[in-house]
Amino acid sequence: MTSQDRFDGGRRSRDLPPPRVARTILVVVLVSYAVVVALNILDTTMPTHQVIIAIAALVLVLALQLRHSAPGANRRSARVRLTSLGAQAVLTYLPLLVFRAEWGAMAGFLAGSLLLILPPRIGWILYGCVGLSLLVPSLIQGYSVLVTVYLCQSTLVTGLVTYGLTRLSDLVAEVHAARGELAHMAVTEERLRFARDLHDLLGFGLSTITLKSELVHRLIENHPERAVEEIQDVLAVSRDALADVRRVARGFQDMSLEQEIRSARSVLAAADIELDVRVTLKPFGPRSNSVLATVLREAVTNVLRHSEAGRCTIEAGQRGETVRLLVVNDGVRPGYRDPSPDSGSGLANLKVRVRGVGGRVEAGCPDGRTFRLLAEVPAHTEVPQQQIFDGKLSARITAA
Incomplete structure (x- = not known):
């Protein structure tokens, strides 16, 4: 796979939500299904004690479903998985005899759990059986064909939604974990x-x-x-x-800012970080070019190793005789704290390099969400005269 392929892949997946958001969406959907069933039950003329029993059973079914949708649920022991599935099946079908169509959506949770917990072949067979099982109460109660089809179809769709959102949530977590591995590699x-x-x-x-x-x-x-x-x-x-x-x-x-920007595109794309580059530069001195390239390399390394960024912006421009480089990323971790004035030796070394050419560096997290690294250097710098070792060395050995 070429660097451009990785970059295009990163752009296609830039809207992938972080694991916490994906997990929240899953929980909200499951709770919403349960709330709909609760509203249907409250809208009936059932006695109060039956309503209380129905709500209690509904809470238990939701708790079991959240357990089955948790990461690693299918890796638990067979006894634990079968016990929880059996409990969910009992809490699904027994209330169905009493609450009838108002309880039908809970069979969808059971269908989704079967797909999540059991091996694929067995899970899909039982998933279909759960959908067909809704024909039995429909025939017993004498529901119309329209209601019967609705119960079966809504059960199967709910099962697919539960299964799909859970698997997508797990996939998002794996992708973000892989991004960290890419950075480490x-x-x-x-x-x-x-x-x-x-x-x-x-x-x-x-x-x-x-x-x-x-x-x-x-x-x-x-x-x-x-x-x-x-x-x-x-x-x-x-x-x-x-x-x-x-x-x-x-x-x-002897580094080039242009070359480092190309490298940043490839590396950040491999880490699934969206990159926005805005560069308007005229030719400027090689020493300043090398210093800014060093700043950019350190900034990209920090993004990979010390952040959870989803987007990074690189801006470079020239104002008069000053060249300006700004790197911003949105990956500041919760509870960000700058432990030292220079936030570690990496930034301290950068300040030494930039000040060596008469420039300045600013780094920090002004709003608690984004990290900014700004470097400004003169466009043209004079290399100071240094004593360079010319290869001639004389030594005097004296006898003790």
Whole structure:
């Protein structure tokens, strides 16, 4: 699957509700069905004691249905599942003999529970049997064909709604859990890549320096001329190692904001986070470009690791000689608290980098729901003169 495919998939599923909302919708629908039955019972001329019994039975059936629609209900032991299904069947059919058509919708709960709790083949067979069982009270009571069809059809539809909403709620929870796994995998892959780079570039050089330094330590007293030669080799290897370190660092410093935006599209799409990008930039200095790319990478990492975002916005623009980058996400977790002024070393490091080019960084959660990260840097910066190691090193060894 390409990055564009993942991005398109993320856009198609951007309206998927969070698990808590999906679960709330399921509970509201189940309670609404029960309320409709309660209103039908209260609208009859039954004696008060029968109404009380009916409401009590209705509450028990609703409680059993919520239990059967809970996550992992079909993984309970067979004895527990069959016991609760048996109790729901008794509470479904016994009141049906007394309350008749007003109680018919409760058979739909039983049909849905059978699909949720039992293996598919058995569940669907019994689901159909529950729908057909509503023919019996219709024939006994002499209901019209229209009422009979209504009872059977409403029972089967209620069962499907109960089953479908429960399964969709479970699916939403699994998708959000998978998004967290994707974020973890992305971070782990980046760590492994960096570890591989360090191992491949520095492992040999550092090992050589260690071995030759041990050799120099053994030769320096008895063979000083040979020790000087080995020191020259150590210096040469150390220069190569230093060049390797700069090469690794250059891979992190010589970054492009445009390239990081493309990477953010791919990564956030894989995590099912909708991304809105608004970029209006003119060409600007490479150092400022690298710093803003670093800011964006850290912001995207925080979105993946520390939030439950469903939407992220990236804005970049230029005002005069100032380039501005704003990253906003809506995934602040409940009870958000900023434990430190910089909210961790990641943002602290960003502030050091941005201030190093004469810019500024602001980060926070002003409304308790969205997190904003703002960085502003000069469009063109002068690289300060630094003392760069030119490879020449002199050493004086004095005798003790």
